[in-house]
Structure formats: C-alpha cells, structure tokens
C-alpha cells in the first residue's frame with residue numbers, strides 16, 4: 598500500500614487549493630477531478646475558487662480517493678463511470694475500465710459495416726465496444742457476450758441508461774453462442790501472467806486482463822473458432838498487445854483468413870489486427 602500523503606486531521610480547515618498542493622505526488626488533473634466529484638461542481642469552478650474550504654466530511658472523502666489513487670485504483674472506479682466514444686458508461690470493479698485505444702477497434706469495425714450487417718462483440722465487459730458501434734449504427738443488430746455475469750449486468754445497465762439496444766449473452770467465447778455474424782470484434786485478455794505492469798492493474802478483474810501462452814491463449818482460441826461463426830466474407834477484428842500484431846497476423850493466416858492487416862493507434866502502435874474469412 599502506498600503511504601498516505603493525505604492530512605487526515607479532519608478538524609483542520611483546508612481550502613481546495615491547499616488540498617491540491619498537499620497531493621503533490623498525484624497528477625493535478627486527478628486531484629481537480631476528485632474535487633469535482635466530491636463537491637459536485639465542475640472543473641472550471643474548482644480552478645476558479647481555490648480558496649473554497651473543504652468541510653470535515655469532504656476532507657475525509659477527498660483523502661480517501663487520493664489514497665485509492667496512490668494504490669493504483671483507477672479514477673473510473675472511484676467515480677463509477679468512464680467516457681468511451683463519447684458515451685458515459687457506468688463501470689464497477691467487475692469490468693475492465695474501457696481504454697481510449699480501444700476506440701480504434703470501433704473505428705475499424707464501423708468502416709466495414711454495410712446495411713444488414715450483424716456484429717458480435719466477444720468479451721463485452723461494460724459493453725463499451727458493442728454500445729459504441731450500436732450508437733453509431735442503430736440500424737444493425739449488435740450482440741455482446743461475456744463469461745462474467747457480473748460484467749453483463751454492468752453492460753445491461755449501460756444499455757438501458759443510454760437507451761442503446763444490444764443483445765447480451767453469457768458465454769465462454771463461442772461455447773454457448775449459436776448463429777453467424779458478418780463482423781466479430783473482440784478485445785480479449787492479452788497480458789502475459791508474468792508482465793510486471795500487472796501489479797499496477799491489481800484493482801481490475803484479472804480475468805479481463807491475463808491470458809496464458811505469453812498473453813495469446815485467448816486470441817488463439819478466438820481465431821481458431823471464429824470461422825465457424827462468421828458469414829461468408831465476414832471479418833474478425835482483434836485488439837491485442839503492443840508486441841503481438843505479427844503473431845496475431847500469423848495466427849489469422851494459419852486459420853485461413855485473407856486480407857490480413859493491422860492498424861496503428863494514436864501512439865503509432867499496431868493495436869488492431871483483422872482478417873476476412875471467405876468460404877471455399
């Protein structure tokens with residue numbers, strides 16, 4: 598546990614500006630946003646009024662958030678929400694916090710959609726990818742599946758609060774799914790169990806992060822089984838780790854996919870690899 602820098606003496610009056618200065622080991626933006634949530638004000642107000650006093654209760658709560666941030670709890674879990682593709686998604690510790698780089702997978706899928714296309718999002722978690730696609734294309738049928746019933750409850754909550762229609766199913770990859778899709782997308786777990794970065798990701802569900810075989814076990818399984826669930830000329834699009842593109846391209850080619858290629862994210866990293874399956 599990271600040692601608290603927070604002043605826990607609730608009887609001392611602190612202003613918001615003084616509180617931010619005390620948290621000099623945390624990103625300033627996280628501190629400002631913490632104050633926004635606890636005080637129920639917007640960021641402009643936090644910036645404009647650094648002399649606003651914190652009540653004893655507010656000080657206890659802001660210090661609790663600061664300590665959680667020091668211990669690698671994502672801000673999104675404290676706030677209970679995360680923006681993805683312009684949608685405000687509810688998140689809990691049962692789902693991975695949707696990452697900005699995953700928007701590339703949404704972008705790539707959207708370019709392949711034609712009218713009448715149906716899409717499957719494997720390992721939907723909070724529903725981020727499925728809901729983003731369905732928000733852009735309300736005319737197509739989007740299904741999201743996950744092994745975790747707790748994650749599916751979060752996805753359902755998001756579908757209802759955003760009033761975006763997606764079908765949700767519990768399944769371990771394709772095991773309990775029937776049907777054929779024009780596009781299958783997935784951001785599966787792809788982190789090597791021995792990756793040292795995992796210690797900073799301890800708050801997120803490990804089932805959403807870690808895969809055997811240096812992180813490629815789930816990618817391999819999805820690639821091997823997807824041809825049985827794709828329509829003729831259907832596409833499989835996969836997010837993967839920064840160093841896995843070449844291996845994923847090879848796995849797709851070995852499974853008979855054509856037009857295999859990778860797309861780079863904003864950090865210029867090959868992040869999404871796709872292929873088309875054409876029946877013989």
Ligand SMILES: C[S@@+](CC[C@H](N)C(=O)[O-])C[C@H]1O[C@@H](n2cnc3c(N)ncnc32)[C@H](O)[C@@H]1O
Nearest residue numbers: 695720721722743744745769770784785786805
């Ligand atoms: C990296 S997270 C992606 C979550 C969400 N799609 C996103 O991009 O934010 C991987 C998801 O795959 C799910 N998952 C892990 N193993 C699975 C399996 N065997 N079958 C189906 N889903 C699985 C996890 O529960 C988790 O929600």
